[in-house]
Amino acid sequence: MMKELRIGLIGAGNIARTHLNSYKKIPGAKVVAICDINEEILNSTGNAYGIEKRFTSVEDMLKSTTLDAADVCVWNCNHAKCAIAALDAGLNTLCEKPMAMNAEEAEAMEAAAIRNNKLLMLGFVTRFSNEARIAKEFIADGKLGEIYYSKAIYLRRNGCPGGWFSDKSKSGGGPIIDIGVHPLDLTRYLMGNPEPVSVSAVSFDKLHEERAQLKTIAGWMPKGADARYDKNDVEDSAVAIIRYANGAATLLETSYALNCIPKTERELYGTKGGISFGDNGLKIFTEVNGFMANVDLQDLNFYREKADLFDCEMNHFVDCCLNGTKCDSPAHDGVVIMKILDALYESAKTGKEVTIK
Numbered sequence: 001m002m003k004e005l006r007i008g009l010i011g012a013g014n015i016a017r018t019h020l021n022s023y024k025k026i027p028g029a030k031v032v033a034i035c036d037i038n039e040e041i042l043n044s045t046g047n048a049y050g051i052e053k054r055f056t057s058v059e060d061m062l063k064s065t066t067l068d069a070a071d072v073c074v075w076n077c078n079h080a081k082c083a084i085a086a087l088d089a090g091l092n093t094l095c096e097k098p099m100a101m102n103a104e105e106a107e108a109m110e111a112a113a114i115r116n117n118k119l120l121m122l123g124f125v126t127r128f129s130n131e132a133r134i135a136k137e138f139i140a141d142g143k144l145g146e147i148y149y150s151k152a153i154y155l156r157r158n159g160c161p162g163g164w165f166s167d168k169s170k171s172g173g174g175p176i177i178d179i180g181v182h183p184l185d186l187t188r189y190l191m192g193n194p195e196p197v198s199v200s201a202v203s204f205d206k207l208h209e210e211r212a213q214l215k216t217i218a219g220w221m222p223k224g225a226d227a228r229y230d231k232n233d234v235e236d237s238a239v240a241i242i243r244y245a246n247g248a249a250t251l252l253e254t255s256y257a258l259n260c261i262p263k264t265e266r267e268l269y270g271t272k273g274g275i276s277f278g279d280n281g282l283k284i285f286t287e288v289n290g291f292m293a294n295v296d297l298q299d300l301n302f303y304r305e306k307a308d309l310f311d312c313e314m315n316h317f318v319d320c321c322l323n324g325t326k327c328d329s330p331a332h333d334g335v336v337i338m339k340i341l342d343a344l345y346e347s348a349k350t351g352k353e354v355t356i357k
């Protein structure tokens with residue numbers, strides 16, 4: 001008989017729908033209940049995906065439904081509360097990025113997973129891209145040698161989502177914690193998860209007043225999303241250097257609003273070669289017959305089944321839960337990233353290099 005995973009979805013907004021689309025494709029995955037504090041969103045997602053069991057509180061859902069796993073898709077400020085409740089109810093849990101509002105919350109979440117002997121997986125979705133997996137293979141094969149420097153770039157020109165994303169009490173911050181977290185995590189992951197020792201960051205809040213006047217501000221947000229711009233107390237761009245214990249370093253650049261060409265780029269530089277992937281495919285900086293050469297990998301999807309990032313992430317979560325597969329995006333990685341994020345905000349606030357303990 002095919003194994004089945006009964007999942008309770010916590011939060012029924014935009015990303016929850018993306019997760020639901022993925023679960024629909026996975027044999028054995030069954031979202032049996034959802035909860036959201038907003039009844040309208042709860043019912044609209046419940047109706048769209050035919051989910052009968054609906055709750056306006058996570059506690060009620062956990063009390064009155066038989067579940068094997070939970071998936072946390074709520075505002076950042078409620079990740080810790082919801083994930084800990086699910087873990088304490090004995091459920092393997094997937095939690096969206098960023099892990100929490102700060103490292104203290106993240107550590108409490110990791111502790112809940114350990115005391116309940118349950119999986120807490122982080123939704124670091126970019127780890128599951130074709131490019132990331134190919135880069136990982138090149139690195140494992142020694143093609144880059146020792147990686148000692150990386151660039152983690154995620155620049156939007158006019159892309160503040162508004163709504164709760166702009167409200168620090170709900171989001172924890174702007175592009176650093178929201179989108180910078182993706183390339184920051186991915187570069188660290190591909191560098192072999194080195195221990196961070198210190199950071200130096202500068203953040204800016206220069207453009208949001210002007211941007212608020214522009215209609216395009218949330219033009220790319222999903223229809224119906226809360227894109228109000230009445231509160232904005234988060235940074236709109238930032239740059240930082242992260243130093244690791246092994247001597248390696250990462251340059252992070254991220255923005256919601258910056259007068260620039262929007263860019264998504266991850267670059268890793270090693271003693272034998274380099275690799276770059278993002279907006280323009282995947283390139284290897286190497287040597288051919290003693291000549292410096294840049295190799296553009298062609299038609300990646302010809303060699304790999306074109307994989308949707310979220311499909312791969314949900315597939316991995318379900319596989320970990322049903323088959324005990326080792327998790328490739330574990331809670332501890334999220335804790336370390338939260339420590340880096342805390343230090344980035346502290347450094348930007350104080351104008352000083354901040355040590356990470």
Ligand SMILES: NC(=O)c1ccc[n+]([C@@H]2O[C@H](COP(=O)([O-])OP(=O)(O)OC[C@H]3O[C@@H](n4cnc5c(N)ncnc54)[C@H](O)[C@@H]3O)[C@@H](O)[C@H]2O)c1
Nearest residue numbers: 011013014015036037038041073074075076078096097098
């Ligand atoms: N991996 C990615 O690329 C990616 C993309 C977008 C969002 N996210 C993350 O997903 C999370 C949700 O983002 P979103 O865009 O779906 O936001 P959203 O506002 O569309 O949805 C969040 C929902 O959570 C609900 N909610 C808040 N607190 C709750 C609680 N305690 N219990 C139940 N429901 C609660 C809200 O009412 C809302 O409907 C965030 O952490 C965000 O960072 C990740």
